[in-house]
Amino acid sequence: MRDVAIIGVGQTKVGEHWDISLRHLALEALQAAMADAGVTQADALYVGNMLSGELTGQEHLGALVADFAGLRGIEAFKVEAASGSGAAALRTGCAAVASGMADIVVVVGVEKMTDADGPDTIAALAMATDADHEAAHGLSLVAVNALLMRRYMHEYGYSHQDFGVFAVNAHRNGANNPYAMFQFPVKAERFTTAPMICDPINLLDSSPVCDGAAAVVLAPTDVARTLSAAPVRVVASAVGSDTVAVHDRRDPLVLDGAVLSTRRAYGQAGVGPDDINLFELHGAFGIMAALSLEAAGFADRGQGLRLALEKGIGIGDRVPIATMGGLKARGDPVGATGVYQIVEVVQQLRGLAGANQVQDARIGMAQNIGGSGATVITHILERMG
Amino acid sequence: MRDVAIIGVGQTKVGEHWDISLRHLALEALQAAMADAGVTQADALYVGNMLSGELTGQEHLGALVADFAGLRGIEAFKVEAASGSGAAALRTGCAAVASGMADIVVVVGVEKMTDADGPDTIAALAMATDADHEAAHGLSLVAVNALLMRRYMHEYGYSHQDFGVFAVNAHRNGANNPYAMFQFPVKAERFTTAPMICDPINLLDSSPVCDGAAAVVLAPTDVARTLSAAPVRVVASAVGSDTVAVHDRRDPLVLDGAVLSTRRAYGQAGVGPDDINLFELHGAFGIMAALSLEAAGFADRGQGLRLALEKGIGIGDRVPIATMGGLKARGDPVGATGVYQIVEVVQQLRGLAGANQVQDARIGMAQNIGGSGATVITHILERMG
Numbered sequence: 215m216r217d218v219a220i221i222g223v224g225q226t227k228v229g230e231h232w233d234i235s236l237r238h239l240a241l242e243a244l245q246a247a248m249a250d251a252g253v254t255q256a257d258a259l260y261v262g263n264m265l266s267g268e269l270t271g272q273e274h275l276g277a278l279v280a281d282f283a284g285l286r287g288i289e290a291f292k293v294e295a296a297s298g299s300g301a302a303a304l305r306t307g308c309a310a311v312a313s314g315m316a317d318i319v320v321v322v323g324v325e326k327m328t329d330a331d332g333p334d335t336i337a338a339l340a341m342a343t344d345a346d347h348e349a350a351h352g353l354s355l356v357a358v359n360a361l362l363m364r365r366y367m368h369e370y371g372y373s374h375q376d377f378g379v380f381a382v383n384a385h386r387n388g389a390n391n392p393y394a395m396f397q398f399p400v401k402a403e404r405f406t407t408a409p410m411i412c413d414p415i416n417l418l419d420s421s422p423v424c425d426g427a428a429a430v431v432l433a434p435t436d437v438a439r440t441l442s443a444a445p446v447r448v449v450a451s452a453v454g455s456d457t458v459a460v461h462d463r464r465d466p467l468v469l470d471g472a473v474l475s476t477r478r479a480y481g482q483a484g485v486g487p488d489d490i491n492l493f494e495l496h497g498a499f500g501i502m503a504a505l506s507l508e509a510a511g512f513a514d515r516g517q518g519l520r521l522a523l524e525k526g527i528g529i530g531d532r533v534p535i536a537t538m539g540g541l542k543a544r545g546d547p548v549g550a551t552g553v554y555q556i557v558e559v560v561q562q563l564r565g566l567a568g569a570n571q572v573q574d575a576r577i578g579m580a581q582n583i584g585g586s587g588a589t590v591i592t593h594i595l596e597r598m599g
Numbered sequence: 600m601r602d603v604a605i606i607g608v609g610q611t612k613v614g615e616h617w618d619i620s621l622r623h624l625a626l627e628a629l630q631a632a633m634a635d636a637g638v639t640q641a642d643a644l645y646v647g648n649m650l651s652g653e654l655t656g657q658e659h660l661g662a663l664v665a666d667f668a669g670l671r672g673i674e675a676f677k678v679e680a681a682s683g684s685g686a687a688a689l690r691t692g693c694a695a696v697a698s699g700m701a702d703i704v705v706v707v708g709v710e711k712m713t714d715a716d717g718p719d720t721i722a723a724l725a726m727a728t729d730a731d732h733e734a735a736h737g738l739s740l741v742a743v744n745a746l747l748m749r750r751y752m753h754e755y756g757y758s759h760q761d762f763g764v765f766a767v768n769a770h771r772n773g774a775n776n777p778y779a780m781f782q783f784p785v786k787a788e789r790f791t792t793a794p795m796i797c798d799p800i801n802l803l804d805s806s807p808v809c810d811g812a813a814a815v816v817l818a819p820t821d822v823a824r825t826l827s828a829a830p831v832r833v834v835a836s837a838v839g840s841d842t843v844a845v846h847d848r849r850d851p852l853v854l855d856g857a858v859l860s861t862r863r864a865y866g867q868a869g870v871g872p873d874d875i876n877l878f879e880l881h882g883a884f885g886i887m888a889a890l891s892l893e894a895a896g897f898a899d900r901g902q903g904l905r906l907a908l909e910k911g912i913g914i915g916d917r918v919p920i921a922t923m924g925g926l927k928a929r930g931d932p933v934g935a936t937g938v939y940q941i942v943e944v945v946q947q948l949r950g951l952a953g954a955n956q957v958q959d960a961r962i963g964m965a966q967n968i969g970g971s972g973a974t975v976i977t978h979i980l981e982r983m984g
Contacts, residue, residue: 215698215699215700216698220619235731237731254869260836264658265652267650267652267653267723267726268652269724270728270730271722271726271730271734271735272726272730272731273649273679273681273726273727274677274679274680274681274726274727274728274843274969274970274973276679276680276687276840276969276974277680277840277841277842277843277856277969277970277973278729278973280839280840281841281842281847281973286840286841286842287839287840287841287856287859288838288840289690289837289838289839289840290680290838290840290974291678291679291680291687291690291691291838291974292678292679292680293676293677293679294658294660294661294676294677294678294679295659295661295662295675295676295677296658296659302661302676305674305676306676306691306694308700309694309695309698309700310698312695312698312699312700313600313601313694313695313697313698313699314600314697314698315600315693315694315697315836321880323915327922331719337656339651341652341656341657341658341659342658342659343659344657344663345655345656345657346622346657349656350656351921377707394637403643432628438704443845451700452674453643453670453674453675453676454674455661455662455665455666455671455672455673455674455675456666456671456672457662457666457671458659458662458663458666462666470672471662471672475673484693573752584659584661584662585659588659588662588663588666589659589661589675589676590900599611
């Protein structure tokens with residue numbers, strides 16, 4: 215198996231891009247990544263996307279984006295794992311390079327959510343849940359998370375306002391990220407008065423509906439050294455899965471898929487939680503951030519939120535999360551999010567994260583979650599040289 | 600790169616399965632393939648599917664099918680390339696095994712098309728075309744093929760009834776396939792009077808809307824020899840792409856994506872058209888069959904239909920196609936079709952194709968096409984030992 219490196223990254227600003235089509239968004243990120251990598255051709259393109267069929271009437275994004283980007287003729291597919299689609303596409307790209315089937319691979323995550331009506335978008339997102347056993351009974355993705363959050367508060371004795379710590383951290387970091395959707399801080403007091411969306415999840419605890427695209431270019435590490443001044447090695451690429459329907463889980467407050475995914479990633483990289491300098495976790499809602507911290511071994515059961523409250527998640531703290539704003543402030547264009555996470559870890563490892571730089575960041579972990587934990591994809595990246 | 604082999608295959612009958620859900624269909628094929636391979640676990644599952652979001656409100660099929668099949672915890676994604684999704688999933692599985700990231704991989708192609716209203720299904724299928732530049736102007740997938748067929752007739756002087764040869768061949772072979780949707784022959788005379796669907800494409804020239812699932816189990820060849828009495832080696836797995844919108848093509852009557860895909864596959868396998876004992880091509884419409892024969896080097900430009908008319912495509916002829924009924928008679932559950940093709944080639948190479956057996960079949964080729972030629976995935980399989 216060949217070692218894989220990231221030699222270029224690119225992203226669009228996350229936001230409501232009513233004036234830009236899906237393919238243009240993808241193109242912008244892809245071109246930025248290829249320019250960053252200094253390449254003009256690729257052997258394969260994998261597109262991470264969840265909703266293009268439902269919301270824009272377009273499937274077949276692989277060939278479409280490849281052609282639009284001037285890469286007509288190359289191998290190109292779309293990979294889908296709900297909100298884990300971005301990292302699933304990256305994982306597919308890593309396998310292509312590792313196997314020797316491709317040398318230069320471009321991975322693009324793209325999502326266009328704001329052209330549709332709100333209810334349509336919420337219904338489309340619910341396709342990440344079990345259509346027969348959750349969505350058909352009215353459960354949306356936010357509702358599933360609300361149930362988990364309520365149970366977490368009940369079982370461990372946290373107050374609702376405790377969860378504000380994740381939003382405050384995300385917005386503080388997003389304020390310094392020019393690609394973030396929300397580039398402003400929020401005060402903890404605001405969390406308690408934010409409009410309720412699905413009790414107990416409120417507006418400041420929810421990642422926004424938005425548009426965006428992010429891209430990375432992969433190459434074998436030996437090629438990477440010749441092409442890039444600052445390649446980043448993919449030292450782990452691992453997936454774990456669980457039931458889609460939360461009621462079928464062994465324990466709803468333990469993300470077994472994340473436990474498996476992280477354990478496999480640590481094993482591949484030969485590292486543990488103490489070696490991770492930053493962790494771009496999938497904080498689509500605060501409850502997911504808390505459960506992810508626990509599943510990845512940064513906190514014991516029920517202590518993920520405690521870790522956050524005790525100043526464990528900021529830049530310079532024990533495990534910096536959402537260092538560029540995370541899903542809450544950078545935004546969560548679902549199928550693109552997994553690739554944004556990778557772009558941001560690379561920025562950190564290159565020392566290009568500006569005011570949000572994690573000092574001496576050498577090893578970063580990104581974890582992209584499909585649905586409420588059914589697909590969990592973990593990548594660990596390490597600075598080369 | 601490790602060599603990859605197929606150690607098990609399974610399929611459901613293709614048809615209108617109103618009483619079986621999407622996940623049950625996938626399960627049936629998956630269990631059959633795993634039983635055939637003699638395995639009870641797998642490292643990864645890749646699901647080929649195009650329409651589950653649009654037609655059944657369910658995305659996130661990877662984790663869903665994995666859990667439903669008792670494989671909770673393993674890596675699982677959906678791969679999409681319109682009607683090429685099945686082979687795209689297989690290609691992804693081959694990369695996972697070749698890279699060493701996985702040993703035992705299950706690939707399932709599944710599609711449930713008949714639960715939706717007809718117009719919804721046709722609209723969903725049009726997502727394989729360019730949404731902005733084709734579908735938005737009313738072009739369906741069959742309409743695109745109708746334009747190509749009309750042009751082919753005009754340019755090369757064929758009559759409409761000439762195209763009946765593909766339907767007659769497919770139905771003759773489908774009559775002997777217990778998994779085919781249409782297990783009866785049709786007479787050439789019937790072709791000229793069949794109801795018109797989209798002039799000049801009529802009912803007997805169109806693959807049906809249907810449900811079905813097919814699955815294969817992959818392993819490294821060294822492991823395959825210990826597990827299976829009749830493993831089949833994947834000697835080529837190659838992809839070519841082209842513009843999605845047909846009007847942007849270099850030449851609408853040349854499938855450049857298929858030319859690239861086939862050339863790459865021949866290169867990997869070290870073979871040429873004369874070495875191929877059977878060719879499961881993507882004959883969703885007769886015109887696609889004709890163009891595929893030309894792109895793969897079995898006939899010169901404009902001569903694909905001539906080859907068929909001169910008894911070149913039957914069992915025992917120069918290049919047997921649709922040997923188990925093809926898309927027309929076996930059926931075309933779009934995201935599953937690419938895996939059905941593989942299952943059928945394996946049956947032929949194992950000598951288990953019954954009345955449709957191609958004598959001494961040693962090397963078979965399957966080609967799965969997304970849309971009207973934008974994604975073309977070619978696999979060449981060879982009997983081991």
